[in-house]
Every structure is written in C-alpha cells, then in structure tokens.
Amino acid sequence: MKAALNAYKVIATIVGCLLIVLVVIGVPLEFLSADGSGAKSAGNFLTEYVGIAHGWLYMVYLVTTFVLSRRARWDVPFTLVTLICGTIPFASFWAELRAIRHTQAKHPEPVSA
Template sequence: MSPDIATPLKAYRTMATIVGLLLVVLILVGMPLKYLLTDGTDLQLAGEWITSNLGVAHGWLYMIFLFAAFWLSQRAEWEIGFTIVTLLCGTVPVLSFWAEHRATARVRAEWALDDADAASA
C-alpha cells in the first residue's frame, strides 16, 4: 500500500475504534447508570464519573478523529458527501463502526490493495 494512504487509513481506523468504543460506553453504560439510578448508590456515582470523564475524553478524541477522517478523505480523494457522512457517523453509537468498515472497504477497493496490504491496514 502506498504510504500516502496507509498512514491516514491506520490513523482513521484507530481513532474510529477508540471514539466508537468510548461513545458506546458513555451512552449505553454511563448515562443509564447516572440518570436511571437516583438513590445515590455507588453505581450512580460510577455513572456520573463515566459521563464526566469519558464524556470529556470522547470530546477531545472526537476532534482527533475528525482530523484523521478528513486527512484520509483528502488522500483518498473522496467526494464531499461521503466525507460528511463519515465525519458525522462518529457521533452516533455503533454507527461509527459501520462507517469505519465502509470507509476502509472503499479505500481498499479504490487503491487495489493486495491481501498483505489489506491485513496491515
């Protein structure tokens, strides 16, 4: 694979996975614990910790994700619509994983990657 596309693809895939996992934990674990439990239990406190700390971490890491996705879009010469959908999918739990798969498949297909290149990206 060309280094012009390999590095942005790896950066994008890494950030998409990290941001996606944090968003799933934040939305599906932290928020229910914080807002569904109102008796001041340790679980509610854990939910408050998750939403406060992981929420901030997700916000900062999402900015890095946006940069990585935009960098990949420029190197792969995506049209604006595909780029915008890819960037916005990082805001929806679980959908970010589909978008990462979709973008990776497109890059591999358009850049005619062989099996060794595809395994490393």
C-alpha cells in the first residue's frame, strides 16, 4: 500500500504541475501573443511538448490512481472524482490531498510515516 500511495503522490504532483504550466502559461502565450514574437514561439513550444508530456503522464496517473484505489478499497464515486480531477488545473492538488488523507485514515498502519 505504501508504495502505491507514494507512486500516486509523485505522479499526481507531476501531472498537476504540468497541467498548470500548460494551461496558465503555454496556452495564453500561444494564443494571446503576436504572430512571430518570442512569446508566441515559447507558447508553441510549451503547448506542444508540455502538452504531449502531460498527455502521456496522465495515462500513467490513471493507472497509478486505479491501482491505489483497488488496494485502498476506495468506492467507485471517490475513485471517479479523483481520476477526473487530474484533468482540472489546481483541482488535481485538492484531489491528491483528499486521496492521501482518505487512504491514510482508512489504512493508518501500512501508510504511516
């Protein structure tokens, strides 16, 4: 359980950070900057490469979250909310904290310290 929870913590944080960089920095730079500007180029770079990285890592997040949900015996609605929150900027961090607290509360021995 501890390994699954730690893997979830790591991938949820990475996916959440990449999503914020993509949505808060990359997309506005790409679509709000003048054509041919350095900001437009930076936005194109961020949306292309960070977007691809986020997409692949989100798949890892889905699998990791599902594995943790089965080991921690989460109910289906809790699991679905946690999975969906990985697609919403800033909500992913709330879902991560919620999932960690929920898991530690239900299984204090295997995941403490």
